[in-house]
Amino acid sequence: MTTETTPRRRPATAPRWAGALAGLLAAATGVAIGSGLAALFTGVPTPIESVGNQFIDLTPAWLKDFAIEQFGTNDKAVLIAGTVVVLTLASLAAGVVGLRRPRIAFAIVATFGIVAVITAFTDRTATAQRALVLIPALVTLVVSLVVLGVLLRALELAPKPGDDVPEGFDRRAFMRAVLVASAGIAVGASVWRFLGSDAGAASRASVSLPAPADAAAPVPAGAQVDLDGISPFITPNSDFYRIDTALQVPQVPVEGYTLRIHGMVDQELNLSFRDLLAERLVERRITLTCVSNEVGGPLVGNAAWLGVLTKDLLERAGVQAGADAVKTTSSDGMTIGTPVEALLDDRESLIAVGMNGEPLPLQHGFPVRMVVPGLYGYVSATKWLVDIEVTRFEDFEAYWTPRGYAEEAPIKMSSRIDVPRSFAEVPLDNARFGGVAWAQDTGIERVEVQIDDGPWQDADLAEEDSINTWRQWSWTWDDATEGIHNVTVRATDANGETQTSERARIVPDGTTGWHSVQFRVA
């Protein structure tokens, strides 16, 4: 009698595409079900978001500015897409390798799952309980491994009955598992997409803001230059630039919202959203600017903000001697440091609840944010604001400080050409130019333009709204000549300072230099 032995090592393997599919489905099922689960709760990021958030926090300043420059406000979509591409490639590869060496496949998939768990654990944006935040990541890890196991098993080559030559993989078992995994993906993705928590949006829809006790005066008629293509004096909320570290827009319902003011104060204050609305509300137009704005860039906008004067609240709390800073924290764990002086002096810094007549849009900080005239957003404009600690600069580091940015950063005077756009054609008989200039907290006194290497000529200034808002300018080139030309702009503030032509980079405290645009007169 002879003993038949089945070879231990599989002599041949199922086709590579089947292995690749197994890997991909394993990862996709895990991620989809984990994301569906996360979406059901408020303040629980999906595994991909947690990985992205960790990536954002590890991103050095130069890479962040490169990303903003390359992708503008799509930087977040690009980050998510990049994460998905890496995951897809790794899972395809894991599946192919898994045909021969299943352990390596499990190791690859487990590594990604563990990264998801770790990043969920450290995710500063999560506002739900940590245990709840970990569940989607753990589920992603387990589901991916199980699906991988089932699919690879079905791909093992079975011997022909009564023969030791392998017949092929178990096509039926494989197809069954593919169908089950696909159904899991569909369910997870649908829950994530359609049943996701929108607690912030729902809450916002229920908010109605009282009329301000002290409304902003109407915009002076002369503040808006009549010129096609110039930025509107008031930036509509939908066009307002958005910059933050939030991969998923924080959902902060007003129900249960508390703003805590504490630290070096005589009396700690805890204010609900309702308490804030009951304060003396003022409306002020203030031009917000991002430190990452390149010369001539779009990261600046002007809005009417409704809110409580920071001064009113801080004076009530009683700022103690020796405090020089305020550390503010958002619901998503972002921190910002602001000189306490800027919140107490008469520039009228705000704890804002409204933007251009509406509750703050979710992306712009609903329900509460800070707005400080004259300071770049990263040192003043905390969105989704929940905590104000009066302290000293030497006692803390705000989010961007260890990433290479200055601790204090007043907005640098700047001017921008809106018309013409780069390489636009300008009519010979109506060569009009225009744009905006800003020197918040000081005011713009003069704007000059230069054609090619010609003399500097005074532009017409639109009426000033306030020293905290940008000011429009326009200019007509009466003796325009055909051909390609260059226009450059520079501003002078109310102190008589003129913008320097010297180029400064974004890091550590904002750009300088003159904006130039090339165009053709025809």
Ligand SMILES: Nc1nc2c(c(=O)[nH]1)N[C@H]1C(S)=C(S)[C@@H](COP(=O)(O)O)O[C@H]1N2
């Ligand atoms: N919570 C939070 N607030 C934040 C930021 C952020 O990343 N998180 N970014 C700041 C920066 S860098 C800027 S320029 C302004 C931008 O405000 P906006 O998006 O409403 O234009 O918000 C500031 N407030």
Ligand SMILES: [Mo]
């Ligand atoms: Mo910014």
